[in-house]
Amino acid sequence: MKRLEICIEVATVLEFFQEGAATQEVVIHRDIKSANILLMNDWKAKVSDFGFCLISSIIHEFEEIVGTFGYVDTLYDNFDIDGQCQTQTPVLKRHYEEGRFDELVFEGIKEQIVPNSLSTFLAIAYQCLNDTREQRPTAREVLVQLKEALDFQMLSSSTLKFHMTTMRKFYIDK
Template identity: 30%
Template sequence: MSILQQLGHLRIPLEDVKQATNNFSAENFIGYGGYGLVYRGELLHSDGLTMIAAKRVDPRFNHAEYHFLSEIEVLLSYKHANIVSLIGFCDEYDEKILVQGLVTHGSLDQYLGSTNLTWVKRLQICLGAARGLSYLHNGWEGQSVVHGVVKSRSILLDNTWQPKIGGLGLCMIGRVRPNIFVKDGFHTPGYVDPTYLKNGVITTESDVYSFGVVLFEVLCGREAFDRDMNKPFLGPLARTHYEKGTLSQIVDPFLTKQMNHESLKDFSAIAYQCLEKLGTARPTMIEIVQKLEKILRLQQDFERALAFQQVS
């Protein structure tokens, strides 16, 4: 019996998904998933009217059906406040559709240069995302998940700006600290682990490298790779500036005015460590969570002290 046959309680009729998304109209289109197009909608569900994101499998994508089944498996087994939630799926005729809760503020990449996200809020988002990845890495019943395509676009933000790890369709499930040979699907420019490019092996350390790039994106207010602007990859650029002591040249000036010096120093240090060329030299996601918790406390204490001085 296939996994879909075992999950009859999660099955959503195709007609209901069509009605929810206005028959997959252009107005309801919100982006590209790992293996298909994604549409927003309003679905009448057991919990009432629910905002959804419906990811429609496109068979032209390599191994699309496999990734669809893999994402269902992961979302069923790995439930966490910082991971997107599964509502159900559709499997009728030639249609396969994954239905998730809609994360209303979109993805982190949309806000990297925004003045609406303060330094504290950015730290909170990074910490939440790190907690979600740490949960995936550190296993459930002896297994762990390698996300494989960690980037600011796969970190989604709900209506309270809580981050949710999405884009799990290309993930790999294996033993804790797996070594998995991967042939394709993990070539996101600007985020990919150099070790993977060299030997084709992707591990939890590869996710850590990609997350380090995301940390620098948050710090510098720009994406890792911008084809339109023809800028260099942010990861190697940030490493060079960090080593030369000139990181201030690429940090977002809007954030510099808000930062406690210690929080900036510690944040840039952990981001740099994530980009170590040797995977085993990189911190684990557990260690990153601990560091970010400390950095957030430093910044919050700084801001409370500053506010007290202004009142006094």
């Protein structure tokens, strides 16, 4: 649940950037990656490193490719520097399409993840890999799906606690 909460906090910031807050301009970070997500002492996520950031009144394609290898916009999947693809998108897409996306999930949390939560998370993650920005979900759409994944996870956790409490009362307290 904590990982989903962190994703939700980051998506909230990205939604704020995309929506342009109270202005007509949007913030395009251009280097979102785990190293640029800071976790505070209370585990609240903060987005950092605005070195490649661009503030614009329109979202458009850029000729200059900026960002970190493996994390650049999927528009640049076919851009080749020294024989290397600049994103992880082809590998991620292949795993999802072959039904093997769960192989990329951290082994230490696999048993804790509720299937409905994982499938909701994976579906929105896969949509984010679309080749063009028009095909990708907005940050708001991502945020809605992440909250739904968290709801599935929390519902399952609450149900399990209820059953454990009921079982304890029935078998132990008698």
